Amino acid sequence: VQTFFTPKLLAGKKIMITAGSTMEMLDPVRGITNLSSGKMGFALAQMAMRMGAETTLVYGHTHAPRPLVSHAHFAATADDMYHTVMQHIAAQDVFFGVAAVADYKPNMRSSQKIKKSEDILTIDLIKNKDILADVASLPNPPYCVGFAAETEQVIEYAKQKRLAKRLPMIVANQVMTAMGNDNNQVTIIDSKGEHTLDTDLKTNIAFKLLTHLKTQLD
Ligand code: CTP
Ligand code: CA
Numbered sequence: 610v611q612t613f614f615t616p617k618l619l620a621g622k623k624i625m626i627t628a629g630s631t632m633e634m635l636d637p638v639r640g641i642t643n644l645s646s647g648k649m650g651f652a653l654a655q656m657a658m659r660m661g662a663e664t665t666l667v668y669g670h671t672h673a674p675r676p677l678v679s680h681a682h683f684a685a686t687a688d689d690m691y692h693t694v695m696q697h698i699a700a701q702d703v704f705f706g707v708a709a710v711a712d713y714k715p716n717m718r719s720s721q722k723i724k725k726s727e728d729i730l731t732i733d734l735i736k737n738k739d740i741l742a743d744v745a746s747l748p749n750p751p752y753c754v755g756f757a758a759e760t761e762q763v764i765e766y767a768k769q770k771r772l773a774k775r776l777p778m779i780v781a782n783q784v785m786t787a788m789g790n791d792n793n794q795v796t797i798i799d800s801k802g803e804h805t806l807d808t809d810l811k812t813n814i815a816f817k818l819l820t821h822l823k824t825q826l827d
Contacts, residue, residue, distance in 0.1 A: 615816075617661030618823045624662040625701045625751070626654045627694065627708035627740065629671035631687045635732065636719040643709035646789045647671025649756070649782075649811050650707035654678050656815035665701070667693050669708055687711050687737035694740050701751040703822065706741035709758065713737060742774040752826060754818075755779040758787075764796055764803060771798055777825065780818065797821055 628650020632640040647668065655676035657664040665680040667690055675681065680697070684690035687710045698704065713734035723730075745753040753776045757767035760783070767781030781796040781803075794808040797818065806817055 615656075615659040619657060619819065620661035622662045622702045622826070623665070623700055624657045624703040624705065625665040625667065625694065625697065626650055626657065626705040627667045627669075627684075627690060627710070628654065629669035629673075630709040631669045631684065631690055631711045631737075633686055633711045633714035633737075634718050635715050636721065636723045638722055641711055641713070641715065641734075642670065643711060644788055645671070645709035647673040648789075648791065649787065649793060649814070650705070651676050652811040652815040653705055653707060653818065656812065656819055660816075660819055662703075665697055667697075667708070669710075687714060687740070691738050691740050691743075694744065698744055698747065698751065702826070703754070704741070704744050704751045705754045705756075706744075707756045708740075710740060711737060739774070741776070745775050752777055752822070754822065757781050758784045760784055764798070767796070767798055768803075778822070799825065 629647035630643045630645040632642040634640040651673050654664050654666045658678055664678040666678045667682050667684050669684055682693045684693045714737055716733040716735045741755050755774060755776045757770045757779050759766045763781050763783050767779050771779040778799040781798060787793045791810055792808055793811050793814050795814055796803050796805040
C-alpha cells in the first residue's frame with residue numbers, strides 16, 4: 610500500500626503510542642507479564658513518524674528493534690507506564706494503547722530474591738489502573754484508539770471494550786494470529802461500524818490504521 614513517498618497526512622499532529630509489555634515484579638529477578646512482541650506498536654510509531662506526526666512512544670519490555678521517534682520513554686511496570694503517559698498526555702491529539710499492560714500486579718514486592726520453601730506458593734494480585742480508560746475519560750481527551758487482544762469472540766468483546774472505555778475507535782485483533790508475527794489481521798470498530806482489513810504486514814496495517822484515523826480527525 611505504501612509507495613516510496615509516504616504522504617505527510619499527520620503533519621502537525623501529536624500522537625502517543627504505548628507498546629510492548631509491562632512486567633509486574635515479585636522480587637528483583639522475577640515478574641508477571643504478558644506475551645507481546647511490541648511489533649505492532651513499534652510499526653505504528655514508525656509509520657506515524659513517516660506520516661509526519663510528532664510521535665511519543667511509551668514502551669515496556671520488548672525485543673523488537675525500537676524505531677526512531679520524536680520522544681521515547683521506557684516504562685517497566687503498569688504503574689510506571691500509567692505515570693509516564695499521564696505526564697505527557699495533555700499535549701497529545703491522539704492516543705494509541707497498543708501495550709500489553711498487565712491487568713494485575715503482586716500485592717507486595719520483595720526487595721530480596723524470594724527463597725523457595727513451601728510446595729505451594731500463593732501470590733495475591735491487585736488490579737492495575739486502566740491507562741487507556743483513564744486517558745479516554747480525561748476532561749479534554751485526545752482521540753483514543755484501543756487494541757483489543759482476544760482469543761475468542763474477538764469482534765464482540767472488542768465492541769464491548771470500545772463502549773466500556775468510551776473509545777471512538779478500537780482495533781480488534783485475534784492474539785493467536787498476531788503474537789510475535791510480522792503479519793496481523795485486524796478489524797477496525799468505530800461509531801460507523803466495523804471494517805475488516807486483509808491480513809498484511811504490521812507495517813502496512815499501521816499505514817491503513819493511520820490513514821483511517823486521519824479521516825476521523827478531520
Ligand atoms: N489497557 C490499558 N491499561 C490496562 C489494561 C489495558 O491501557 N491496565 C489497554 C491496552 O493497551 C489495550 C486495551 O486497553 O489498548 C485493551 O486491552 P485488553 O487487555 O484487550 O483489554 P482489558 O480491558 O484489559 O480486558 P481483558 O484483558 O479482561 O480482556
Ligand atoms: Ca488486559
